[in-house]
Amino acid sequence: MEYLSRLLEKVTDLKEFSYHPLCKKLKMTHLIFADYLLLFCKGDIKSVTILMEVFKVFSATTGLHISEEKSYIYLNGITCDVVDSILRVTGFKRGTLPFKYLGVSISHKKLTRTYCAILVDKMVARIRGWNKRKISYSGRLVLVKAVLSTIHTYWSQLFVLPAGVMDRIQALCRNFSWEGGDSYSKAPLVAWNVLCKGKEYGGLGLVDSRLWNLAAIGKLVCSWAWRKVCAVKDSFKEALADGLWQSSHDAYTIAKGYQWLCRSNEQKVSWRIMVWNRYNYPKHMFIAWLIQKGRLLTLDRLAKMGICLAGACFLCGVSPETHQHLFSECVYTKKCFSILKSWLEIDNQGLGTGEIILRNRKLPLLIRLLKCAVVMALYYHIWMACNSCRLDFYIPRPEQMIDGIREGLKLRLNMVFEGQMQQQLVVWCRMKRLV
Incomplete structure (x- = not known):
């Protein structure tokens, strides 16, 4: 794949090739991870044809070929005639947004509850697969900590998830903790924010999904590349000194970020x-x-x-x-x-x-x-x-x-x-x- 990357870097010098408008400043033509490959260019015949010629050279050299059945092309903002011409040149099927890349939905629009519905559906499917009559309160807490609270962790490290999605995730965890199902019609015995406190502060040490999401994104805040673009940086202003986590000798981790967000002036309970x-x-x-x-x-x-x-x-x-x-x-x-x-x-x-x-x-x-x-x-x-x-x-x-x-x-x-x-x-x- 390094050979393919070098070929794609060379074609950017051609006058006929044009970058995708959102990739021009970064001079980005592709992303590769394992067997996933994303290509970006302007939606014109010349640029697409150049990319297909690169693939022909790559295939002739390495013997590797494109799987047309598994390949899709995503087009937007161009006329129907140009779309038809590009589909004929590539032989790919036209895909629709959002599509999945490394298990995450990719879309040109703002992340919405609809795109994140898969997370909620996974949690509901898990809950409905458990027999609530045979699980005690303590057993449910173990499942909330070990299973339900981990389903969204991958996405939480990539995006600031919509507030509606986080509310639904916390509601499912709360409902299962008390009722054993995905719905609960009664008032819980103890408020959810109390359950998310550490045991030394009178809680059960459950994960607050909202704060964990911020703590996970906080890992990017302490990265030089994303320091200025992370929206959650304001949440860590007091903990950051010159862009470093608390001290230059203390590396940031999600666990430390979460503990800092959960900090409290309350006294530890005596019991x-x-x-x-x-x-x-x-x-x-x-x-x-x-x-x-x-x-x-x-x-x-x-x-x-x-x-x-x-x-x-x-x-x-x-x-x-x-x-x-x-x-x-x-x-x-x-x-x-x-x-x-x-x-x-x-x-x-x-x-x-x-x-x-x-x-x-x-x-x-x-x-x-x-x-x-x-x-x-x-x-x-x-x-x-x-x-x-x-x-x-x-x-x-x-x-x-x-x-x-x-x-x-x-x-x-x-x-x-x-x-x-x-x-x-x-x-x-x-x-x-x-x-």
């Missing part, structure tokens, strides 16, 4: 270590996060939404069902904590129990984290017991629940340590019947 503890199961983390946000659908919240009347707690039938009551003051919860106290010396300190455990410097950090994992598991099972009573009229015994938590923690320890625990932890686990 982040307790909730995002590696010894917690993902489903326990998610419910614990909703508890800390106060967003579980307890009866008091359902009453505020006008869905039902405020009522007594399903587990004790005495006090109104609130977050504070359900996970701290309920008789059922107190019975569970009394068993925990005899097993792991964990006292019921309300919703701040986990934070109090972490502040107890007398215990090694690893044991404090394990105790927090037990508390988060208890919160999860209490919520499940509440729903079980509400829907199936069944409440598991506290002893049965704690036994289930113990067995679950044993499995989690085996998964995390793969049978290679520290001696100090082994001794503690034997004392607490966890091995």
Whole structure:
């Protein structure tokens, strides 16, 4: 292909050849990537004929020929007679814009929602291919992070995508996160911008598609060739010094750009270590996060939404069902904590129990984290017991629940340590019947 490039450079010296009007300043005649080839010239018979002569010389020298079935010519702004003459000279079929080049739609017009519809269609097809009934909240979050949030990343590194497209992409991610489908008719439990915050700031660390698009284009901002033409440069003015990213020794990456755009003056939440503890199961983390946000659908919240009347707690039938009551003051919860106290010396300190455990410097950090994992598991099972009573009229015994938590923690320890625990932890686990 280097030989073809040299031939095309030589024909530009001919008086009969004319550049495409938009390529004249750059003196560009072609683009090559792998087996993709784009040629540009003015829409006249002479220029097109010269390009076809170049192909004849190239074919005679190398033995490579044009595949006319896969080749198209795109014409605009010329008369029908000239179009017919050019089609006869080339033997190519006439194509229509937009066309795809390296997986991206190419058009002479501004990028619109119509051109980007393929991104939305891919996401909808993915979502509809998943069985939402068999995927938990935490499972959906994994799919949003690993699959849905990556579908648009290639295009996001090339274009500033239309606002309508980004809104639709974020709506699909939000709808799947909460409902498991591509549509959602209810108000989400937590706002999308909160979910996109880092876990240390009370979010779930999901990707904000708009900011990621700007961060990806920001890579071009720090490139000398595109520094003055990138529309998103204004978003990085504070981070750029003389066109360099923060300092001359710090290279720009999309991850750094995204983190800079997401920067916040907010304080880190005190419960982040307790909730995002590696010894917690993902489903326990998610419910614990909703508890800390106060967003579980307890009866008091359902009453505020006008869905039902405020009522007594399903587990004790005495006090109104609130977050504070359900996970701290309920008789059922107190019975569970009394068993925990005899097993792991964990006292019921309300919703701040986990934070109090972490502040107890007398215990090694690893044991404090394990105790927090037990508390988060208890919160999860209490919520499940509440729903079980509400829907199936069944409440598991506290002893049965704690036994289930113990067995679950044993499995989690085996998964995390793969049978290679520290001696100090082994001794503690034997004392607490966890091995």
